[in-house]
Amino acid sequence: MMLRADHVAGAGFVAFGALVIALSGDLPFGNLSMPGAGFLPMLVAILMILFGVILMARAGESQLFANIRWSGGKHAVLVILITGAAIALYERLGFIITMMLMMIGFLVIIERRNPVRALVFSAGVCLITYIAFEYGLSTPLAESPWGF
């Protein structure tokens, strides 16, 4: 049997449904006249397992798992890593520094743009956005330990 995309997706949903049921152990299910906090999660998890099984059963209509094109995968992984680093630093370094570093990261590491242009573009955009949000729209942004 050839492994198809819906075999993998269906198995993923079945596993997720089973995980929810396992995690719901300490939630009271209650009864029909007084449903508890675990009532609907259990119901939806069972439905999810059922739908997952149907998806697997009908997987013949889907593409082969090996044929899924992950060509943009490298771009996606780099974007995720840089964005993740920016989120980790956001509350420590504040909006201006973190976002500037993040945009330089995207432009220089992923897009191979000229570093000086990337610096000027990032600094300009971050400063304009900071001023617009802080002063124009009165929406406070995360600040660095140096007060900006």
Add this chain to the structure above:
Amino acid sequence: MGTTFDSLLHGFSVAMQLDNLWYAFLGCVVGTLVGVLPGIGPLSGISILLPVTYGLNATQAVIMLAGIYYGSQYGGSTTSILMRIPGEASSVMTCIDGYAMAQRGRAGAALCIAAVGSWIAGTFGVIVLTVVAPPLATLALRFGPPEYTALLVLGLIFLAYMSSSSLIRTLLMASLGIMLGMIGIDNMTGHFRYSFDLNELGDGIGIVPVAVGLFGLGEILSTPSINVTGEVIAPKFRDLLPSRQEWKEAAFPIARGSLLGFIVGIIPGSAHVISSFLSYALEKKVSRHPEQFGKGAVAGVAGPESANNAASTGAFVPMLALGIPTSPITAVLIGALMIHGVSVGPGLVNDHPDVFWGFVASMYVGNLMLLALNLPLVSVFVTVLRIPYAYLYPLIIMFCILGVYAVNNSIVDVWIMLIMGMLGYVLRKFEFDPAPLVLGLVISPIFEQSLRQSLIMSNGYWTIFFERPIAAGLLIVSAALLGLSALSFVMNRKDWRDTLAEVEAGEEKAS
């Protein structure tokens, strides 16, 4: 009727205040830009700008956010016609004949027909909304928990039935959304559910990080910049006027698209996408020259563009009258109003007339503004399209982080956005549509509460849903839709949803 007219006049007195006009204008401009830019849809646009509305009152906030929504429907046509890239999902059908017209040197005429059609349809939608929403709200006052449960079940089934992906895929996505919506404190018993001792998860997962992650970040992860071309056909201002023949060919498609779009808009699901597809199919069917479709038929632009605008207005009917979101976008708008202390539902018309009627009246004004904006400023919006995508997507990610963080000043929300972005990327690879997930997340609390209240009311008897006529009627319609889907599956019959999926896939490849 007289009362409605008086109330509408009151709405105009609210909408015409200078600050409200300014926020409507701002919403329309931002919405047009959101529609024009590929990779950022109305949902991400509204979610990102939600924190900006915190300093405004409820009326100003909803006027601006709704302006972004219907503005994006206007803007989406620009990229479709000039670049064959749908600025947002509902403009997929416009790509076909809009771009063909542009290649024949009629880009200006196509843009003008799209803008005028959108304006007529938008205004028609608002007129019907004005008449229909208040009486519907009065009827909805008779709704109890069983009726709400049945209505939400119908919404989910309808979404699954109308979706271009399969019924099972849509139901799986909706189930996942409902599951995510149950994270946090259980409102009825106070139990913490799946919060893993994280205080931030106690209040549950917000719509904004999920929507921005799935639709904003997820789209960027799936789009490497080398795949985005920047070739734009720029029309001259003097070429904007269509010929008399083109107006003639556009008139009936605009009328049909307006009516069809509004009706489809009321129905839950990605209405504006479906409405433009149905309108295209209808126009092709009634045309005396169906062979012209795909080669620059005026009706292929006028019909779908009118339909998606009318649908975006139609989607406000269940939102304003029943307090039920029929799409992720209306869900975010409901969330925005709740942040401002306005609970949306049947009581909105009477409890907050300024918000309700001010909002309705602002849509008349907003549609006029969009017509005035979209035609003379088309060259300005085209300039935005020339910004290389390599510079654009870092900007979008910056706004995603900024917007999500600003909602609760919570970095956990931003991490959730990143996780949802990754999930969105994987879901796209496996050909799942993430929209039902967001809808499931939104309706989850209302659905759970009304289901449990219904069971408590009936002492545990499911028959309560069949003893009450409105609930029973809604459930019968749900069962009929499930039956129709099952029939189509058993007969292995190709229907319009398969065709829509094929067209969407074709346009993705072409762009």
